[in-house]
Structure formats: C-alpha cells, structure tokens
Amino acid sequence: MDKNDLIPIGVLARRTGLAVSAIRFYEDRGLLCAMRTMGNQRRFLRSDIRRLSFVLIAQRLGLGLTEIEEALATLPMGRTPTLTDWQKLSRSMRSQLDAKIQLLTRTRAKLDECIGCGCLSLQRCQLYNRDDRAGAAGPGPRYVLD
Amino acid sequence: MDKNDLIPIGVLARRTGLAVSAIRFYEDRGLLCAMRTMGNQRRFLRSDIRRLSFVLIAQRLGLGLTEIEEALATLPMGRTPTLTDWQKLSRSMRSQLDAKIQLLTRTRAKLDECIGCGCLSLQRCQLYNRDDRAGAAGPGPRYVLD
DNA sequence: GCTTGACCTCAACTTAGCTTGAGGTTGCAC
C-alpha cells in the first residue's frame, strides 16, 4: 500500500467539500474508518473520497446517515472497493430514487384532483368527504397522503 | 358562529392524526390560532382540520415549518378559508412539487451514467476525472450533484 | 531547533421538530 494513497483529514475535507469536523463525526458514526500515524493523526485511503461522495449523494436523495451506513456496510472497509462493489451500491440507490420519484408523482396527481375542487377546504368535495368519513375509522389527510 | 364549529384539541388531534402536543407546538409556532373557553381551554375551528392536513402534506413534500408558515400566511387566520384561498395555496405547492421531482429525475439520469462505468470508484472514468480535475478548483462530487 | 499550520480529544452548543413529565384545572356525565 503506497504511502501516497494515505491522505490526512484536511485533504479529504478539501476534496469532498466537507468540514473536517463532519468527517470526524462520520468516522465516529462508523461510516468511515481511518488508520493513524505514530502521532495519532488520521490517515485515510484515497478511495474514501469516493466513499464520502457517495454519502453526499445519498444524503441529497434524502437518506439518513443510518440508512447510508447500512448501504455502505456492503462495501469493504479499509480496502479500495472494486468496480462491482460500487455498481451494486449505485443500482440499489437507483431503486430508492425510483421509489421516491414515484411517491412524489402520485402525490402530485392526487393534489391535482384536489386543486380542481378545493377539497382541502370544502365539505361538499368527494375527495374530502371520503377522507372525512375515514375520520371515524382513522384520522388524517390520508386520502392525499397515501 | 355555531358552537358546533368549535372543537377541542383532542378532537382535532384524532381527526388529523397528530399528537395533542404537536398541535400545541404548532399553535406556539403560529401555524394555527385557537380561541379559549372561560376555563382557558383551546377551541379550534373545524376548518383547522384542513389547515393541519395541509401542514402534513407540505411536510411530506419536504417543506420546513417555517416555509409552511409562510405559505399559510396567505390564508386567513381565525376564519374559514374560501375555495379560492385553498386553490391558490395548492397551486403554489404543485410547483414546489414539480421542482422536487425534476431535481430527483436529473439526479437519477446522472446516476445512470455513473452506474455504467462505476465512476464513483474508478480513476479512469470520464465523469470521475472531470470531478477530479475540478478538485483542484473546487471540491466535491459536484458532477453528480449539480 | 523552532515556528506555525494542521491535527488531536472532549464537552458543550445549535436547529428542527417534537415528546415527556410534573403539577394543577376544567367540564361533562352520572
């Protein structure tokens, strides 16, 4: 393992755009693991840049650190992941994305029906009444939300 | 104003699916305003069920309470909103939704390119290198994210 | 060999969005 492949935290921070404190925090959370110099300073693998890039992308997609942690658990720690490793991960992320887009699209469709009749506000609206009848059985704006 | 139109907090909670504590919290935040009985108990308008339903939907769309507060500010407080009031609001929500869907769809497209080559992990990948060269000028997985 | 910037730990603070608990009051049904 070439010495050049080990980078200090500041470099990792500059390369990912993350704050140094955030990287230390991620290491505590176990998203990342670092070696140490004799003087106790962290040294990361170059491939951790990509690991953190993945974290940023996944966060942007609305995943919490815990979910991201689980996803990353499929990658090897302390060793540069292979192409196949990353591809598997990316594909699983893609399906999460799909699901998210579908949910929003469905919500939009429901909302469109509602705009037409103002059902968020009026007793006489079909959709609202449906929701309202449901109020006896279970509460909430379930019709639009589910 | 009919007495039947005034409901106590517990009923509002059951009808919206929210916790009583959450409703009190929202009232503190100014998302909602309540009248009081002689004995200092809150009494809400029936139309507040819809007001809160809106809050739930907007939250689901990823808006923060502050943004929701601003949106709701266009509605009358303490008076049942009209159909037009709600329609205006729903339409503005629809455009936020559109934007959100677009962002995710773009991200998905970028990610698709990446799955093909494993660019999150490999030096030789075009996308990655682009991102990497950018590393000198500005950090991060910007290529996928922006 | 010394200076200085990058690094270290640990504890406390931040914002958002609530929940929980203590201690007390109201209002409706019998």
Add this chain to the structure above:
DNA sequence: GTGCAACCTCAAGCTAAGTTGAGGTCAAGC
C-alpha cells in the same frame, strides 16, 4: 356534587446531523 378524562402551563429531554471552543500535540519547512 362528584369523579375522572381531558385539558392547561412550563421546563426539560430527545434525535439528527453536525459545529464550536478550549486546551493541547504533531510535523514540515526554514
């Protein structure tokens, strides 16, 4: 007219995802 569920306030606590600060150490260039 009394019991008790539902209500009240206020303060403290919680999770997520970090940031900030104090006080101290490391390492690389001159």
